[in-house]
Amino acid sequence: MSLIEDLQWRHAVKAYDSTKKVSEEDLNKILEAARLAPTSSGLQPFRVVVVENQELKKQMVKGALNPEVMRDSSHVLVFAAWDNYSAEKIDKVYDYHTDVRELPRGRFSSYTDQLKVIYGAQTAEENFAHTARQAYIALGLAMAQAAELKIDSTPAEGFSSEVVDEILGLKELGLKSVTLLYLGYRDSENDWLSKMKKVRIPMDEFIIKK
Ligand SMILES: Cc1cc2nc3c(=O)[nH]c(=O)nc-3n(C[C@H](O)[C@H](O)[C@H](O)COP(=O)(O)O)c2cc1C
Secondary structure (H helix, E strand, C coil): CCHHHHHHHCCECCCECCCCCCCHHHHHHHHHHHHCCCCHHHCCCEEEEEECCHHHHHHHCCCCCCHHHHHHCCEEEEEEEECCCCHHHHHHHHHHHHHHCCCCCCCCHHHHHHHHHHHHCCCHHHHHHHHHHHHHHHHHHHHHHHHHCCCEEEEECCCCHHHHHHHHCCHHHCEEEEEEEEEECECCCCCHHHHCCCCCCCHHHHCCCC
């Protein structure tokens, strides 16, 4: 199947078969797609927390829009972004880049100095809005990879970030949850959306040609 067919196949699943689990092999492919996502300046300013533990999921549903969807999914991926940028974080990433590329540390310092000035002049909220945007790119790639594997998913912003951050101890890691991605296998009987047509605005309205 082509990528387009995979994207036509997928939908935001509204009911999962709680007896079906995503294999570790498939899960790793989905996580790898997220890890390979491009990010602004290559900083990868987010992490993906994998929650399979049913007890944790039960706690995380508090404040969720679709608690049963989260509960019955095989895994919950929590896309959690840096709560702020800092000179230390930027240096850590770029030291890693130069080490992997066998370049002298500081090779990119004229560039990272500019990043430190730009992010240093912004508020933590502005910087978090930027780190969160990077996480969404990974969310999209993870969904596309899941679809290619015929694994269902539901992106979900309908959850309490306070609850999830607290349960997963994200604050201590300098992270804040941005969005969730439920993974699993659809329960076609109970998933009201699975029988409906996919709706997108027409291409000629979506694309603005100049
Ligand atoms: C960032 C994001 C957040 C979303 N949050 C929720 C959510 O909390 N609950 C839900 O049922 N669907 C959620 N959705 C699913 C959208 O409603 C759905 O993707 C959209 O209506 C298009 O339908 P389709 O994905 O089935 O093609 C979210 C989608 C995105 C991209």
